Amino acid sequence: VSFLLAPSLADACDFAKSAGRRLLVIVGCCRVDYRGRAKSLLDFGERLVIIKRDGSVLVHQEEGREPVNWQPPNTRVRYSLKNGFLVLEAVRSHPRERMTLEFQSVKMISFFNLQDQGRLQVTGMEANIVEQIMENPGVLEPGLKIVATQKSTRSGVIDLFGFDSRGTPVVIEVKRSRASPSAVSQLEAYILDFKHRNRHARVRGMLCAPQIPRMVRTLLANRGLEWREFKPILELTDEKQTTLDRWTEHGRTK
Amino acid sequence: VSFLLAPSLADACDFAKSAGRRLLVIVGCCRVDYRGRAKSLLDFGERLVIIKRDGSVLVHQEEGREPVNWQPPNTRVRYSLKNGFLVLEAVRSHPRERMTLEFQSVKMISFFNLQDQGRLQVTGMEANIVEQIMENPGVLEPGLKIVATQKSTRSGVIDLFGFDSRGTPVVIEVKRSRASPSAVSQLEAYILDFKHRNRHARVRGMLCAPQIPRMVRTLLANRGLEWREFKPILELTDEKQTTLDRWTEHGRTK
DNA sequence: TTTTCAATGTCGGAT
DNA sequence: ATCCGACGTTGAAAA
Numbered sequence: 001v002s003f004l005l006a007p008s009l010a011d012a013c014d015f016a017k018s019a020g021r022r023l024l025v026i027v028g029c030c031r032v033d034y035r036g037r038a039k040s041l042l043d044f045g046e047r048l049v050i051i052k053r054d055g056s057v058l059v060h061q062e063e064g065r066e067p068v069n070w071q072p073p074n075t076r077v078r079y080s081l082k083n084g085f086l087v088l089e090a091v092r093s094h095p096r097e098r099m100t101l102e103f104q105s106v107k108m109i110s111f112f113n114l115q116d117q118g119r120l121q122v123t124g125m126e127a128n129i130v131e132q133i134m135e136n137p138g139v140l141e142p143g144l145k146i147v148a149t150q151k152s153t154r155s156g157v158i159d160l161f162g163f164d165s166r167g168t169p170v171v172i173e174v175k176r177s178r179a180s181p182s183a184v185s186q187l188e189a190y191i192l193d194f195k196h197r198n199r200h201a202r203v204r205g206m207l208c209a210p211q212i213p214r215m216v217r218t219l220l221a222n223r224g225l226e227w228r229e230f231k232p233i234l235e236l237t238d239e240k241q242t243t244l245d246r247w248t249e250h251g252r253t254k
Numbered sequence: 255v256s257f258l259l260a261p262s263l264a265d266a267c268d269f270a271k272s273a274g275r276r277l278l279v280i281v282g283c284c285r286v287d288y289r290g291r292a293k294s295l296l297d298f299g300e301r302l303v304i305i306k307r308d309g310s311v312l313v314h315q316e317e318g319r320e321p322v323n324w325q326p327p328n329t330r331v332r333y334s335l336k337n338g339f340l341v342l343e344a345v346r347s348h349p350r351e352r353m354t355l356e357f358q359s360v361k362m363i364s365f366f367n368l369q370d371q372g373r374l375q376v377t378g379m380e381a382n383i384v385e386q387i388m389e390n391p392g393v394l395e396p397g398l399k400i401v402a403t404q405k406s407t408r409s410g411v412i413d414l415f416g417f418d419s420r421g422t423p424v425v426i427e428v429k430r431s432r433a434s435p436s437a438v439s440q441l442e443a444y445i446l447d448f449k450h451r452n453r454h455a456r457v458r459g460m461l462c463a464p465q466i467p468r469m470v471r472t473l474l475a476n477r478g479l480e481w482r483e484f485k486p487i488l489e490l491t492d493e494k495q496t497t498l499d500r501w502t503e504h505g506r507t508k
Numbered sequence: 509t510t511t512t513c514a515a516t517g518t519c520g521g522a523t
Numbered sequence: 524a525t526c527c528g529a530c531g532t533t534g535a536a537a538a
Contacts, residue, residue: 003259003362023302023316025279027366037431037516038378045370048277050302054317062277062368063308065326066533069374072319072518094524097516107366108257112281114316116299120323124292126529150522155473156435157528176529177291180511181409185439234293291531320518326533351531380514404537410512411537430514434527440513467526511538523526 003110009086012106016079019111024051028106032069036097057090126176129232140228155189170204179209184219257364263340266360270333273365278305282360286323290351311344380430383486394482409443429463438473
């Protein structure tokens with residue numbers, strides 16, 4: 001850990017350069033100019049600025065989850081003194097974009113070496129829901145068999161595709177949160193495409209989400225489509241593993 | 255500015271509580287547990303944690319633009335000592351979500367009062383593109399006349415609505431970046447709604463974006479819809495000149 | 509409050 | 524590299 005409190009701009013500039021590729025945090029009064037996919041200007045004010053190892057730059061105001069200005073990873077960052085300002089230039093190509101910070105004053109500047117091997121584990125995403133249905137299609141309907149996931153069609157990718165107990169093809173669209181009317185259009189497009197490619201084929205369309213509002217059900221019904229409410233179990237892989245370990249620990253095989 | 259370097263967890267806890275509603279920054283080794291719309295776990299590692307006035311909490315690793323874990327604004331944050339950890343609990347309702355940070359150690363903790371009246375000004379957004387087409391519809395097609403923007407329909411808001419040189423109505427959907435297949439669904443929904451409300455009306459549908467991939471064109475063609483590639487101008491000429499000057503000033507030659 | 513859609517979206521995966 | 528879709532998307536504006 002290394003830091004300076006209320007340094008001169010020259011000292012802050014030297015300090016920033018000496019940080020190398022370490023995580024750098026600056027609190028100070030700056031103006032922000034951005035030009036690239038869009039263009040923006042932010043007048044002077046005190047902000048929290050973060051420069052990461054990978055070149056990401058974040059400018060945070062006192063409120064909001066989102067940075068008010070930023071550059072994504074793989075941005076080249078340079079520091080200089082110009083016109084009495086400490087200037088941070090963050091430039092990237094692909095697309096060509098530039099963000100310039102002009103610091104009038106710096107309250108604090110600090111860099112850190114972070115030891116972090118942690119990798120986020122998440123569950124409850126669409127892929128997890130699809131997995132759970134794959135493992136046990138019966139949760140949607142007895143006798144249902146899934147034969148494909150992420151099946152490509154001309155109108156997009158079908159989440160799940162299979163056949164019901166009578167051999168009728170079933171197209172299933174999965175949503176991780178409440179289904180919206182657009183999900184109905186999406187499903188309908190797949191169905192129309194399927195019918196178009198396999199003339200006269202009977203096919204069922206099913207929308208699967210933890211919550212399906214009445215309006216969406218109406219839309220589905222009007223189009224001869226079906227729905228299932230399915231709430232996935234939120235379980236992380238290592239928890240599953242832990243559970244299995246514990247199971248075998250207690251003396252049972254599988 | 256107030257800060258502690260490598261404080262004890264007890265001192266860090268008191269310090270965090272004393273920060274009140276000021277911007278708080280903690281660098282330390284923590285584990286993160288989140289449960290709400292989804293569920294996630296992040297094992298111990300050193301991270302940069304930001305707690306904002308409005309209750310936003312951000313957990314940043316050394317890389318990436320996005321926080322690895324977070325809570326949005328209007329989250330209630332509490333600090334406590336538990337099981338030898340400094341525990342930060344960030345809870346919100348609507349939806350009910352909880353993020354828990356357990357700090358094993360703290361390298362630095364600091365709070366700030368930021369004076370910031372700055373408000374971001376941006377151009378180059380979809381609204382600006384719509385404006386430019388409004389001012390000169392000829393960029394899309396000679397003789398095109400725009401009569402409405404943000405026209406409400408049951409399936410959403412149409413960006414631009416007008417008539418071509420032969421008096422046929424034209425519905426235009428505008429995208430500020432590359433058009434995706436979902437934009438086609440969107441446009442199609444508007445068209446279907448329009449046809450539904452004005453029986454046997456002829457109507458043209460047009461998707462307008464700076465870039466339209468092959469698959470999207472196919473989707474459009476299959477539905478009898480049209481497209482125009484249109485790249486907007488980001489700013490006035492004198493502004494461009496200024497920016498170019500600054501670019502060569504600060505940038506490398508060439 | 510709910511719904512809808514834009515965003516400098518970001519990010520990861522597949523082609 | 525381009526393309527495509529999910530995201531604990533976030534955020535704002537309109538209904």
